[in-house]
Amino acid sequence: MNELEITHEFGYKNNPNSQDFIELHHFNLEREFVQLNSFENIEEIFQAYNAYMFFYHNLRRYGSLNYMTPSEFSKMFEINSDTYFNSKTIFVKK
Template identity: 50%
Template sequence: MIINHKKIHRIRKELNLVRNHHYHPNPPRKRPKTHDITKPNLYWESDIKFVPTKYDGHIPILSIIDVFDKSIVGVYIGNSIKAKDFITTLRKVIEYRKVNSEKLIIRTDNGSKFKAKITSAFMKELNITHEFGYKNNPNSQAYIKSFHSSVQYEFVDSIEFDYIEDEYNYYVSYIYFYNNSTWFIKIFNT
């Protein structure tokens, strides 16, 4: 006997074997656009890079880059990175650099740390414009991706790390070399 799938669905519905479908719309996201950056602290990009260690596994490094002068303004290194770690790092960088957060634009990828409700609430609280890059398109975050490419080539591929502490110490030196400045925001979580 051949029965149409629509008839089976109707019969299952009459017998209460079909659940009600709840539509969950995705909230609108601010998509990237081109910006004219004329001075520092107007437009930042952030992303996470995983660096392997011998005994502690792959350690995530959260980096924030200022697109105007290509300097790394904030870094978080820990065994894991959660939305609260991104918020804490961002808050410390804003306080240290005395940034007017209402003029700040931050572009990230679509990772769960960046799309979290507490991240969204934090951005609204400080009136920060939060943009999301396109999926599978590294050009929408070209500056931080380029920096991570440099990290891979100059830092990860040339040094083998045993523990997270080794990675942290080398990374502080690398950022100092990369920025050629004397400051670095130290946030370390083990």
């Protein structure tokens, strides 16, 4: 983990607000992907999941990001500053 410069950020157990962004991602994944699809095999799941994740990060706009996509938001901070956005953070519940 250290070699890849990945850091852990711990949330509090039974406190979804401490990790609200990842909780929202899981909620959207369940609502927009899992509940709307059925699959015959693991390859179908893999292909559909990759397509959904491309949509989620590159096409879907978010009010909380000033109606930008996560990719647009990330690029904005890569250009302006690397202090506000770290794409190598892993959130873990305590």
